[in-house]
Amino acid sequence: MPSDKIRIRVYNVGFGDCLLVTVPDGTVKRNILIDFGNAPGKGGSNEPFKAIAENVRDETGGHLDAIVMTHEHLDHLEGFRSQKRVFDRMTVDYVWMGLPSHPNYYRDYPTAVLRRRMRAFARRFSQQMRRGAVEIAPSFEAMVLNNLTNVERMDYLRKLPKNKPALYLARGKSVRSKPFSNKVKIRVLAPEKDVSVYYGAGGHGGANPLGIVHAAAADGSAGGDWAFPSIKRVRQPSNLSVTDWTRLRKTIQTGGVDAIRAIDKAENNTSLVFLLEADGKRLLFTGDAEVESWHFIGTKSRKHMKPVDFLKVSHHGSANGTPSDVLDKLLPVKRKKHATVVVSTKSKVYGTTNPVPDADLLKELKKRCRKLVSTDKTKKRWVDVYV
Numbered sequence: 001m002p003s004d005k006i007r008i009r010v011y012n013v014g015f016g017d018c019l020l021v022t023v024p025d026g027t028v029k030r031n032i033l034i035d036f037g038n039a040p041g042k043g044g045s046n047e048p049f050k051a052i053a054e055n056v057r058d059e060t061g062g063h064l065d066a067i068v069m070t071h072e073h074l075d076h077l078e079g080f081r082s083q084k085r086v087f088d089r090m091t092v093d094y095v096w097m098g099l100p101s102h103p104n105y106y107r108d109y110p111t112a113v114l115r116r117r118m119r120a121f122a123r124r125f126s127q128q129m130r131r132g133a134v135e136i137a138p139s140f141e142a143m144v145l146n147n148l149t150n151v152e153r154m155d156y157l158r159k160l161p162k163n164k165p166a167l168y169l170a171r172g173k174s175v176r177s178k179p180f181s182n183k184v185k186i187r188v189l190a191p192e193k194d195v196s197v198y199y200g201a202g203g204h205g206g207a208n209p210l211g212i213v214h215a216a217a218a219d220g221s222a223g224g225d226w227a228f229p230s231i232k233r234v235r236q237p238s239n240l241s242v243t244d245w246t247r248l249r250k251t252i253q254t255g256g257v258d259a260i261r262a263i264d265k266a267e268n269n270t271s272l273v274f275l276l277e278a279d280g281k282r283l284l285f286t287g288d289a290e291v292e293s294w295h296f297i298g299t300k301s302r303k304h305m306k307p308v309d310f311l312k313v314s315h316h317g318s319a320n321g322t323p324s325d326v327l328d329k330l331l332p333v334k335r336k337k338h339a340t341v342v343v344s345t346k347s348k349v350y351g352t353t354n355p356v357p358d359a360d361l362l363k364e365l366k367k368r369c370r371k372l373v374s375t376d377k378t379k380k381r382w383v384d385v386y387v
Contacts, residue, residue: 005386006281008310008342009059011052012375012382013037014044015316015346016075019285020056023278025184031060034068034285034312036079041142044346046082051381053083057090065179066094069157070272070287072101074146081156092160093179098191098272099170101154112196115270118263122147143350147263169272171300183278189301190273190293198269198292199262268315269293275304281387282306284330286314286321294326305329309338310387313365316345317357317374324364331368339369340385345376 004024011018016038023030033056038044056064069077080087099105106113126144158166167175170193175186192198271287289297298305308330315321331339343357343365350356357376366372373383 004279006278006283006310008283008312008385008387010342010344010373010375010383010385011036011048011055012378012380013048013052013075013079013344015039015349016044016078017070017287017312017316017344018052018079019312019342019344020059021276021283021285022059023180023184023276025181025278030065030180030184031063032066032068033064035070035076035287036083037073037075037077038079039073039075039142039349040145046078048381049079049082050086053079053086055382057086060090062089063091064093066096067092067157067160068096068272068274068285069098069101070285071098071267071270072154073267073288074148074150076287077153077157080160081153084156087160091162094164095157095161095166096175096272097157097166097168098270099168099173099193100191100195100270101166102168105168109194109196112194114199115195115266118266119147122263143261143264147267169274171296185275185277187275187277187301187304188272189275189297189304190289191270192296192300195266195270197296199266265290265292265320268321271314273297275308281310282308283310283387284308285312288315288321290315290318290320291323294323298325298329307332307335307339309340310385311339311341311369313341313343313361315356316350317343317361318350319354319358319361322361327364327368331365333368336368337370340371340387341365341369341373342385343372343374343376345374347376 006024007022009020009022011020013036017035018037019034021032021034023032036049036052038046067080069080100112100115102108106116122144126148129141129144167173167178169175169188171188171190173188175188176182180186268288268290269292271289271293273284273286273289273293276283276285305326306329311330313322331341343362345357347355347357357374362372362374371385373385375383
């Protein structure tokens with residue numbers, strides 16, 4: 001690679017994220033691996049993981065300055081433990097995670113306990129699915145599975161740095177000299193420390209989903225059965241069997257679809273969003289931040305919302321991952337020749353009414369950058385981008 005360029009190697013993992021960022025820092029080059037995973041089911045198989053992990057090892061000489069896990073969805077972390085044979089033999093200096101992944105997070109931020117309850121609900125919903133009590137589309141099943149907590153995966157990541165604890169980051173938290181010199185600046189723009197601001201009564205996230213998931217115990221466990229809201233009883237249609245009619249009524253009563261979507265959105269908004277500045281270039285990595293997170297970034301980090309030279313598009317190119325006002329600030333049309341944009345995605349996995357990636361967003365991005373790279377449009381294992 002050119003010695004004076006920042007390189008972003010974008011790995012084709014299917015529906016997921018995996019980027020190896022190599023940054024010149026004085027006389028050395030720093031290597032940062034951002035996320036590594038894909039979604040269950042139609043998101044793609046784990047088959048590419050082995051070749052990708054081995055390439056990361058070979059490209060870095062077995063040494064990563066930092067691993068960044070933006071949030072706890074499987075399409076951002078599944079590959080690490082899956083390829084522990086490779087990562088166990090590598091040297092990792094630092095692991096960065098969003099503050100909500102701290103083991104004591106709910107002790108320190110008790111108002112955010114709704115997030116725990118919502119995830120307990122997802123676990124409960126998954127158990128009902130496996131028992132055949134609820135029949136859902138494969139794409140929706142993938143969303144459920146993607147949101148399940150996995151303690152083993154998280155613990156494995158936390159322990160990768162042999163002599164340093166993981167760094168848990170939120171807006172304003174400094175990571176100076178971890179591991180960079182003062183020639184490289186990292187600015188954390190999200191998440192907010194207390195993620196309850198993204199949802200619930202009074203939060204920018206709108207309606208409080210607690211009414212859907214309140215059957216989870218106060219401590220966040222999955223205790224008790226779901227609470228089914230009362231609905232007006234209607235007669236069984238003649239074209240449905242008793243079994244099918246009972247199953248349909250139960251599915252309607254649970255409100256499960258709305259609950260899982262709320263859970264998915266809440267977790268996306270815990271994404272670690274950070275700005276990397278080096279050699280006069282500005283690179284923004286966004287995880288899966290959605291509208292609610294962008295609202296607080298725009299409010300609390302307004303001075304950093306300026307044109308960038310590189311943008312990793314949020315949430316795999318979904319319509320709610322990149323609001324139009326964000327595009328105007330980060331990718332003004334007049335700077336088109338200076339900007340490179342990456343979308344890590346796979347079409348026909350999520351959404352029918354609002355499919356991911358969003359076609360209108362992709363068209364708009366093309367108007368605002370000199371190069372748009374989409375992993376959905378290549379059969380290569382990876383694509384290199386230089387900034």
